[in-house]
Every structure is written in C-alpha cells, then in structure tokens.
Amino acid sequence: MRRVYVVTHPEATHHVENRVGGWFDSALTSRGRLHAGAVAARLREVIPRATRIGLYSSDLRRTVETAAPIASLFGVEPTLVRDLREKSYGVAGGRPQSWLDERFVPPPATGERLDHDEGIEDAETKLEWVTRVYRAVDRIRSAGEEHQVVVTHGGSLSWVVAAWLGLPVTACAYAAFRASAGGITVLHEDDRFRNRTLHTLNDTSHLIG
Template structure:
C-alpha cells in the first residue's frame, strides 16, 4: 500500500477579503471559506479508502483549525496542532493593509543570499527560519508509520511541506516554490516498490469549482 499525505491549504479567510497581511495574524474563515472547508472534507472522504483512519495535523491558527474541524468530524479523529505549520510571520506587518507591506518590503535578490535575507519588516521571520520550522513539522509528521495523513496548512507554507516531503535540502528552498490556491488539495505519495516520493496532485480545486 502506498503512503499518502493530503495537504490542504485553508480556504478563504477574512484577511483575504479585507486586504490584510495574513502571516501569524489570526484571521478566521469567511462564510464562504466554511462552506469550502466542508467540501474539502467531503472530497477527502472520497479519496481516503473506507475503513482507513488518517492522522490529522493542522496549523494552530484559527483559519486552519476551522478548516480541520469538518475533517475531524468526517473521520472522527482529533487534530494534532503543530504551530510549526503556520504561515510565515510578517512581524509588525501582520494584520496591516497589504499596501503597507508592499511599501516597506525589501524583496530578496535574484542571486546571492536569499534564505537569510532581511526583508526590512520588524519582527518578520527570514525565509530560512520559516522553512526550517516547516521542515521540523514534517519531521514530526513523517515519524509515524501511517498510510494516510492529512496536513492543514497555509498557501505559502505548502511549498516547504512539499519540499520537505521530497527531501530537498533546505538550501534548495532559496529558489523553489509551489503554488496552490486557498482551499486546495495537494496529494503527496510514496510508492511501496521504488519508495519514490511523488507530487501526485498539486493544488486541486475540483471540489469547490
């Protein structure tokens, strides 16, 4: 039997519609986001074989735990809260208008030091700090022997969940990125013959379109 991780990016949250910086700002799901969270749970019930009980991991931010709630109900499991699955911390920019961050943010250079680059925002994580803690979360998640796991996280942190699963060195994350919209499902798989770790599906939205 192959081993699978179903990575869920939380659906629409209040900071999306209000034009605010997310990060560690603890926004909640919108009513539309709640509907999409239920649709995600229904789709994963279809994807995960009947009789299999997945382990459910989630970021501890409200928009992620609210996404995990219908999954917990459908599979009758309690979520494991992992703060290391949070989105990047944007320091003092969290919860401020996105235009504020756009004004003061210093983008990383195309070459040279990118992981430890100072983005000019007080209290913000560097990319290295962000990636390292998501990798730490994935070490925790993959330390068991479960065949099916669900991981509820954020759009930015999804990149490092995927990179960690594929065992890319952290240094590769200076340039690598995977894009997935809010409310998406990404499927990671390790086959039981070659033990290759595959990105089977990236950012599927078929359940909410």
C-alpha cells in the same frame, strides 16, 4: 504506500479585508467555511473508509476551522502543529496589505536569499520559516499513518512539498509550489522503492461558489 493530502485553508477574513496574514489569527469567512466542508467531503471520497487517518493542522484559527469538518467526518482529533504556520511577517501581521507593500524589500535575484526578511521588523527569515516547516514534516512522517491530512497555508505548502521530496533546505532559496485557497495537494510514497512524488498539485475541482 503512503499518501499525504495537504490542504491549504480556504478564504479567510484577512483575504477579503486585504490585510497581511502571516501569524495574524484571522478566521474563515462564510465562503471559506463552505469550502472547508467541500474539502472534507472530497477527502472522504478519495480516502478508503477502512483507513484511520492522521490529521495535522497549523494552530492558527483559520486552519483549525478548516480541519474541523475533516475531523468530524473522519472521527479523529486534529494534532495542532505550530511549525505548520504561515511565515511570520512580524509587525506587518494584520496591517493593511498596502502598509507591507510600501515597505517590502524583495529578495535579491542572486546571492543570499534564505537570510532575507523583507526588511520588516520581527519578521521571520526565509531560512527560519523553511526550517520549522521541514521540522513539522519530519514529525508528521515519523507518525507513520498510511493516510495523513495536513492543513496549512498557501506559502508554507511549498516547504511541505519540498521537505516531502527530500530537497535540501538550500534549494528553497528558489523552489516554489503554488497553491490557492482551499486546494488539495497529494503526496505519495510507494512501498517498494520508497520514492516520494508530488502526485497532484492544488486540486480545486471540489470547490463550489
């Protein structure tokens, strides 16, 4: 059996300042740091104590800060994986959300959705974003730990789940799995059939305040 616990980072400064996140390197707020501790405590409750986990995190500050109390509680060093980052919004990163909203071009309802970049200079296309997150999941799965924790972002969580389930990249033109800040999503692979399932999506029952 293998279980992967996918954590979406808690509240960060770009949330409360209403700024575009993406690759903008925001930090956790004081509330976010409190919730990061709660995430670590919940993981300690559900992961067997005799188990050594693999801990993987996006390299942006808000995810590194989320991974820190997990690393401390489990006595492991996080492996930073750049491919787990949120979508890059190019020149919009760190700007007021209103700036992006005024310029944002939604993807078409039908047709080519994966090559769409929302009309923002230097932004990633959806295909670029999905492809690198799939690459990260391949790397993490190949590591082979029985229990793994992956710390990422709300948007990128969709592609972690899709990659785990073996969905083709083309399915990500429409597929989405929504999770809120500080949520824990649990993925499972059984020993006999090697079936991979989405066990729990966005558990937030551990969050306080």
